Amino acid sequence: MSNIGLIISLIVIAIGLLWLFILSLRGKEVERRIIFLFIGLSVSVPLLFNITFSEKATPIVMDVFNKVENLPAGSKILLSYDYGPSMAPEVEPMSNAFLRHALAKGHRVYVMCLWATGQSLAATAIDSVVKKDFPDKVYGVDYINIGFKAGGTGVLNVIITDFRKMYLTDVDGRDLDSLPIFNGIRSLKDMDLLISIGGGYPGVKEWILFAGSQGNIPTAGGCAAVSAPLLYPYYPKQMVGLLGGIKGAAEYESQLKKVYKRFEKSPTPGIKMMGPQTLAHLIVMAFIVIGNISYFVSKRKRS
Amino acid sequence: MADSKRISKIILAAVIAFFLISWIIKGLAIHDEDSVLWFSVRDAFLITLAAFLTLAIFSFLYKDNPYYKFAENLFVGVSAAYWMCVGFWSTIIGNMLPNLSESLSSTFGVPYKGFNIFYIVPLILGILLLMRLSSKAGWISRWALAWIVGTTAGLNLVRYLRTDFISQVSNTFVPLLVDWKGFGAFYSGLSLASTGQFVMTLSNWVIFIGVFSGLIYFFFSKEHKGFFGVASKVGIWVLMITFGASFGYTVMGRVSLLVGRLTYLFKDWLGLIS
Numbered sequence: 001m002s003n004i005g006l007i008i009s010l011i012v013i014a015i016g017l018l019w020l021f022i023l024s025l026r027g028k029e030v031e032r033r034i035i036f037l038f039i040g041l042s043v044s045v046p047l048l049f050n051i052t053f054s055e056k057a058t059p060i061v062m063d064v065f066n067k068v069e070n071l072p073a074g075s076k077i078l079l080s081y082d083y084g085p086s087m088a089p090e091v092e093p094m095s096n097a098f099l100r101h102a103l104a105k106g107h108r109v110y111v112m113c114l115w116a117t118g119q120s121l122a123a124t125a126i127d128s129v130v131k132k133d134f135p136d137k138v139y140g141v142d143y144i145n146i147g148f149k150a151g152g153t154g155v156l157n158v159i160i161t162d163f164r165k166m167y168l169t170d171v172d173g174r175d176l177d178s179l180p181i182f183n184g185i186r187s188l189k190d191m192d193l194l195i196s197i198g199g200g201y202p203g204v205k206e207w208i209l210f211a212g213s214q215g216n217i218p219t220a221g222g223c224a225a226v227s228a229p230l231l232y233p234y235y236p237k238q239m240v241g242l243l244g245g246i247k248g249a250a251e252y253e254s255q256l257k258k259v260y261k262r263f264e265k266s267p268t269p270g271i272k273m274m275g276p277q278t279l280a281h282l283i284v285m286a287f288i289v290i291g292n293i294s295y296f297v298s299k300r301k302r303s
Numbered sequence: 304m305a306d307s308k309r310i311s312k313i314i315l316a317a318v319i320a321f322f323l324i325s326w327i328i329k330g331l332a333i334h335d336e337d338s339v340l341w342f343s344v345r346d347a348f349l350i351t352l353a354a355f356l357t358l359a360i361f362s363f364l365y366k367d368n369p370y371y372k373f374a375e376n377l378f379v380g381v382s383a384a385y386w387m388c389v390g391f392w393s394t395i396i397g398n399m400l401p402n403l404s405e406s407l408s409s410t411f412g413v414p415y416k417g418f419n420i421f422y423i424v425p426l427i428l429g430i431l432l433l434m435r436l437s438s439k440a441g442w443i444s445r446w447a448l449a450w451i452v453g454t455t456a457g458l459n460l461v462r463y464l465r466t467d468f469i470s471q472v473s474n475t476f477v478p479l480l481v482d483w484k485g486f487g488a489f490y491s492g493l494s495l496a497s498t499g500q501f502v503m504t505l506s507n508w509v510i511f512i513g514v515f516s517g518l519i520y521f522f523f524s525k526e527h528k529g530f531f532g533v534a535s536k537v538g539i540w541v542l543m544i545t546f547g548a549s550f551g552y553t554v555m556g557r558v559s560l561l562v563g564r565l566t567y568l569f570k571d572w573l574g575l576i577s
Contacts (some may be wrong), residue, residue: 011434028537033365039561040561088563089560089562089564117385117386148389148391148393149393149394149398150394157462168414168416173413199556209463209466213311214462214466225555226549233474234471245555246555247555265331273559277558280561281555
């Protein structure tokens with residue numbers, strides 16, 4: 001039944017595009033709301049009919065995966081939630097995948113944020129991922145959330161030399177010195193891997209420039225698609241790897257499922273988003289073609 | 304005029320009625336014997352409110368309207384208040400009090416770390432910044448602002464120069480023949496693997512030509528003719544491909560956000576998908 005619905009929906013979209021193509025050949029302009037409608041349909045149909053595609057991790061994603069995978073158990077990984085709700089659908093799948101992977105490997109995870117809005121999202125991630133998938137992990141021993149501090153790059157400038165000059169307590173006001181996970185941790189230089197998940201300022205770039213390169217600490221990132229092209233130049237010399245947009249998240253989720261059978265039934269929002277992405281991109285490409293035809297037809301008519 | 308006001312009121316009444324019904328239906332859907340009635344009512348209200356705000360924002364795609372304006376202003380107000388509250392609790396309570404006052408630290412339940420006179424400086428600068436709220440003493444806030452601009456510029460200049468500019472220049476110096484052991488070895492080991500010698504060499508050539516031609520395009524001290532003109536044209540193509548890649552990524556980002564909101568509407572609000 002769902003397949004019939006899917007086929008009918010795709011036929012409706014295809015007929016609609018054909019109609020717009022004919023209109024453009026006649027030199028008529030397409031109203032912008034029609035484009036919005038098509039994009040809405042192209043995203044809704046795969047969502048409603050659960051269309052997904054298989055993903056294979058590319059080298060830049062594999063490098064991050066392998067870095068987390070090859071660190072000895074008990075290594076210290078810092079996850080920075082540098083995003084807000086406006087970016088969450090795109091980068092939350094990455095942060096959840098990183099959390100799952102790091103804890104499954106037995107690493108210690110330090111969660112912090114350079115964005116105030118990241119604090120509540122980090123708390124949500126801990127509730128939905130750590131407490132659900134890893135009930136045996138102990139707060140303050142296996143993972144910790146030290147929350148947000150104002151200052152952006154200023155925060156990085158301080159914690160690269162001394163955490164306690166900026167962070168005296170965790171997000172709930174517990175003294176850091178009373179928590180075993182912080183024993184022997186003085187600065188960012190004591191971390192084995194830094195992972196920033198974001199897409200704005202401060203974000204992955206600032207972590208590379210102010211922490212990773214400055215302290216020779218391996219740094220990886222997961223970012224919103226808009227920022228990905230600006231971050232690729234830092235790979236591979238200044239950055240271990242990068243998850244660029246939802247595609248990167250889907251690749252990481254796919255690799256995680258492949259290697260860890262325990263995550264086979266875990267949610268994979270990144271992979272699920274790739275169906276709507278594919279159809280929406282095809283529609284955008286179709287509109288680019290239609291727009292160009294319309295342009296050349298009208299140009300010919302004018303001449 | 305009177306007609307348009309009446310239509311607006313009818314639309315408002317319809318919207319309120321629709322979302323009230325949605326709230327009731329959602330409440331009935333999520334309430335079961337084990338859950339507390341009040342929690343179900345509250346959760347259903349929050350889910351319905353979020354759906355209303357999402358649709359209010361989407362309504363701008365049709366045209367500007369009061370529902371969109373309401374959602375937009377609410378978003379700006381809530382964001383500003385949220386950032387201020389988190390900043391207050393994490394920085395003033397979390398960082399400043401433990402270094403200034405034992406009694407205030409115990410009042411707010413944060414560990415006292417001993418009096419540190421240096422923390423007086425940010426306290427004073429913070430108060431100076433707030434003087435901006437006064438029309439007469441607003442100029443005093445410039446002192447604090449000058450401090451922020453000066454220190455940020457000083458710190459960033461050194462950091463960016465060393466870890467961005469110089470490191471990026473250094474990253475561009477890539478070998479144009481990776482692990483080169485002669486043509487024979489190159490052809491016998493030809494592979495399209497991303498870490499293979501052929502692909503790495505090709506990739507490094509793309510970086511070299513891209514950077515070189517891109518720089519030539521922005522070099523205006525010599526007329527773009529002959530070799531310079533050709534290299535400059537290649538530079539334009541490199542830039543265009545870069546912009547195209549950026550556009551593609553931007554589309555992907557925006558579609559992801561749309562998928563996020565539609566998933567919320569279909570899953571959490573309407574319950575159409577699992």
